[in-house]
Each structure stands twice: as C-alpha cells, then as structure tokens.
Amino acid sequence: MKYRRLPHTGQEISIIGLGGSALGSAGEKEIISTLETAFEAGVNYFDMAAGDQRLFAPYGKVLSSCRQKAFLQVHFGAVYDQNGKYGWTLDLEKIKKSVSRQLELLKTDYIDFGFIHCIDELSDLKKAEKTINYIKELQSQKVVHSIGLSTHTPHIALEMIDLLDMLMFSINPAYDYQNGKYAIGSQGERMDLYRKCQAKGVGISVMKPFGGGQLLSGDTSPFKTALSRYQCIRYALDRPGVVTVLPGIRGLEDLKNVLGYLDAGEEETDYSVLATFAPSEAEGKCVYCSHCHPCPAGLDIGLINKYYDLSKAGDELAKDHYLNLEKKASDCIGCGHCDARCPFHVHQSAKMAEIKEYFGK
Ligand code: SF4
Ligand code: SF4
Known part of the structure; x- marks a missing residue:
C-alpha cells in the first residue's frame, strides 16, 4: 500500500x-x-x-x-x-x-x-x-x-x-x-x-x-x-x-x-486516451498524466506542471516543493520529445520556459 x-x-x-x-x-x-x-x-x-x-x-x-x-x-x-x-x-x-x-x-x-x-x-x-x-x-x-x-x-x-x-x-x-x-x-x-x-x-x-x-x-x-x-x-x-x-x-x-x-x-x-475523448476541453492543458515521460534531461514533467499550477493558484508550499526538485524547468534542453509525445497537445518545451521564468529557475 x-x-x-x-x-x-x-x-x-x-x-x-x-x-x-x-x-x-x-x-x-x-x-x-x-x-x-x-x-x-x-x-x-x-x-x-x-x-x-x-x-x-x-x-x-x-x-x-x-x-x-x-x-x-x-x-x-x-x-x-x-x-x-x-x-x-x-x-x-x-x-x-x-x-x-x-x-x-x-x-x-x-x-x-x-x-x-x-x-x-x-x-x-x-x-x-x-x-x-x-x-x-x-x-x-x-x-x-x-x-x-x-x-x-x-x-x-x-x-x-x-x-x-x-x-x-x-x-x-x-x-x-x-x-x-x-x-x-x-x-x-x-x-x-x-x-x-x-x-x-x-x-x-x-x-x-x-x-x-x-x-x-x-x-x-x-x-x-x-x-x-x-x-x-x-x-x-x-x-x-x-x-x-x-x-x-x-x-x-x-x-x-x-x-x-x-x-x-x-x-x-x-489514461492519456482521454485526449481523444475530450479533445476541445483537454487541448493544450497539462493533466499531469506523465505520458510524455521519460524526459531525456530527467525532468518530472507532470509534477513540475502540477507545482506550477498550484503555485499560481495560491499554494505557498508548491513553490518550495518545486525549488526542492532535483531537476527544474531550467534543466530543460528543449529537445521536443514531450511535445511530440503529449496526447493533449501541450507545447511543453515552451511551457518549461514559462515555468522557469515564473520560478526564476
Ligand atoms: S505534457 Fe502532456 S503528456 Fe506530459 S504530463 Fe502534461 S498532459 Fe501528460
Ligand atoms: S523539451 Fe524539455 S521537458 Fe520536454 S522532454 Fe525535452 S528536455 Fe524534457
């Protein structure tokens, strides 16, 4: 358990x-x-x-x-x-x-x-x-x-x-x-x-x-x-x-x-098949499903996005959790692997730049 x-x-x-x-x-x-x-x-x-x-x-x-x-x-x-x-x-x-x-x-x-x-x-x-x-x-x-x-x-x-x-x-x-x-x-x-x-x-x-x-x-x-x-x-x-x-x-x-x-x-x-069921609502939004893993640079893409969304929603601890991650958005090498893999069509490499800007790392 x-x-x-x-x-x-x-x-x-x-x-x-x-x-x-x-x-x-x-x-x-x-x-x-x-x-x-x-x-x-x-x-x-x-x-x-x-x-x-x-x-x-x-x-x-x-x-x-x-x-x-x-x-x-x-x-x-x-x-x-x-x-x-x-x-x-x-x-x-x-x-x-x-x-x-x-x-x-x-x-x-x-x-x-x-x-x-x-x-x-x-x-x-x-x-x-x-x-x-x-x-x-x-x-x-x-x-x-x-x-x-x-x-x-x-x-x-x-x-x-x-x-x-x-x-x-x-x-x-x-x-x-x-x-x-x-x-x-x-x-x-x-x-x-x-x-x-x-x-x-x-x-x-x-x-x-x-x-x-x-x-x-x-x-x-x-x-x-x-x-x-x-x-x-x-x-x-x-x-x-x-x-x-x-x-x-x-x-x-x-x-x-x-x-x-x-x-x-x-x-x-x-459950990434959901992207084919609910395309308009799901389009472009990260649902933290991790289907795009593994990231060659070792980023936990789903978790990074979760902390980003939570922090923007006012969760004060989320920033701390993010900053404690071993790999952060700044470690993204922009390889595009996640962009190609994401069934929800999230432009994740661009999102990583946005997240880096937000957290400063
Ligand atoms: S970027 Fe796409 S595949 Fe990766 S965790 Fe988010 S929704 Fe899932
Ligand atoms: S673009 Fe960045 S986050 Fe996406 S798989 Fe490549 S290194 Fe990982």
Whole structure:
C-alpha cells in the first residue's frame, strides 16, 4: 500500500480506501472477510456513508481488535429506516440519534472524520448550520477529531473550505470533462477547487471514481469507450489535493480487483486516451498524466506542471516543493520529445520556459 499525508493532521492515509455505499448488503461473512483483507493490504481509510445499515455491525466486529489502525468518515446526515435503508436528512435530532446508533454498532466512542453529509445546495448549507455547530462541539470534546464535508458542488466546497480537513468529492474524467453535463461545475471550476484544496491543506477523498460504474463500459460511458478501474484510480490520484480514492466495492472480489492497482504497470494505468475523448476541453492543458515521460534531461514533467499550477493558484508550499526538485524547468534542453509525445497537445518545451521564468529557475 502507498500512503499520503493529510496536511492538517499529518496522518498517513492509504491511497485506496473503501467506499461504504454498496458493501452493506453483501452479508456479514462477506463484509468481515472483505474488511480483514483490506486491513491486511494496508487499507486504513473507510467511508461510512452506507447504503444499508447492516454494514456497521460487521465493521464493529472487525474494528474491535484494530480500531486505532482505521480512519472512519462518519456522515452527519445519513440516517437509516427500520429496514436499514439509507436516507438523507438535515434534522439535527435524527442526525444525533443516527450517529449515536452508528457508534454503538461500530463499537467505538470517537469519530476520525465527522462529515457534514451531502450538501449540494446553498439553501441546504444554511439549514445545516446547527449540524455544523454540533460537529464543532463534538470536536471540542475530542469525540470528532477532524471535520469533513461531502458534496458534488464546487462552490459549496469552496464556501466551506476554511473549516475542513477533508473534502469528499466525486472525481472522474466524465465529471471533470463534460462541463456540467454529468456533474456540477465546468472543468475549470473543478480543477480550481482541487488546487485550492491542496493550497489550503484540505485532503480530498474521492467518491465515484468510476462514475458509478458507467465509465467501465463502452455502452454506458459518456465517452462511448470503456476506461479501466486502474485508469480511473490513477486519474483521480493525479488530481491536486487528492489523498485517497474510495471505490464503492460490493465484496471481496471487487476489493481484490481494486487492490490490483498497486501492482499495475504504466500501460494499465495510463489514461492519456482521454485526449481523444475530450479533445476541445483537454487541448493544450497539462493533466499531469506523465505520458510524455521519460524526459531525456530527467525532468518530472507532470509534477513540475502540477507545482506550477498550484503555485499560481495560491499554494505557498508548491513553490518550495518545486525549488526542492532535483531537476527544474531550467534543466530543460528543449529537445521536443514531450511535445511530440503529449496526447493533449501541450507545447511543453515552451511551457518549461514559462515555468522557469515564473520560478526564476
Ligand atoms: S505534457 Fe502532456 S503528456 Fe506530459 S504530463 Fe502534461 S498532459 Fe501528460
Ligand atoms: S523539451 Fe524539455 S521537458 Fe520536454 S522532454 Fe525535452 S528536455 Fe524534457
């Protein structure tokens, strides 16, 4: 497993975590063996927005021996009916009851990440004020350790960004590149959000990395061509600010498949084919895919571009990170290899001159 550090807390979080939406109906035995396998593989980040309340008790059984190794995202706003089916509410009394029941089933008395759950409208954000105050109160009592928000709306995330340690946001190529057709926000607005999160030290945990499974089939993908799970995971992990990707697995087989990402090679994860799906939106913009590597002068072209974009977006640390790189834009020999290789038609040799000018090196 690989880990990324959450800037505000320094916690090391596994780049692959577990979404909770689909696992609850798998049955206790399957849930337990899935969780045990996940822990053995080094997964330590778990989203608890379950589609089915039957998810919680098996988690409680597994966590009883390893609670300290797990980070849980618990959602203030996810409630469950008498049949255990998920529902959404802004009613604080129902939220308190639901969170208390979840903690009881999880056999824990603390919440690593207390999430304001699924706020997509400004009007709902206003109505969630009491819930937000309640989460803050629990944080002051050390019941909630960090505060998160789940949303699909960039401007809601930006409105809340100063309060957050973690943002749960839906990221995949279709949502990013279809300019609001399948998700909220243009490509520019969405990238701006990712960069601002990184600049502010807010981690992003990614939901819907496969677009609810639609991207995995040519029949359902808006691009009319299937992407693989590994291409989608790498795409999400390459976005600025992203700490972990949380696929909504249905059981052990899905988990093993997703964990295969850790051993996948360059060819399996390369998503540069996107340039042929979304040419107008993608044209000329570096997406940090590294398809143009290796650079004969040893530059990490994707990373250099990421630090450049982040620095321009106000990330004060990005300049430091850039200046600490062994090879900088000033080392570019202008060979043009990257220009010829880039499927997104970025004129990278010229960009390196621009980056050198910006950072002075
Ligand atoms: S220049 Fe092109 S190929 Fe290279 S990292 Fe950027 S988008 Fe990818
Ligand atoms: S043009 Fe510069 S950045 Fe691109 S491959 Fe050549 S040396 Fe590397």
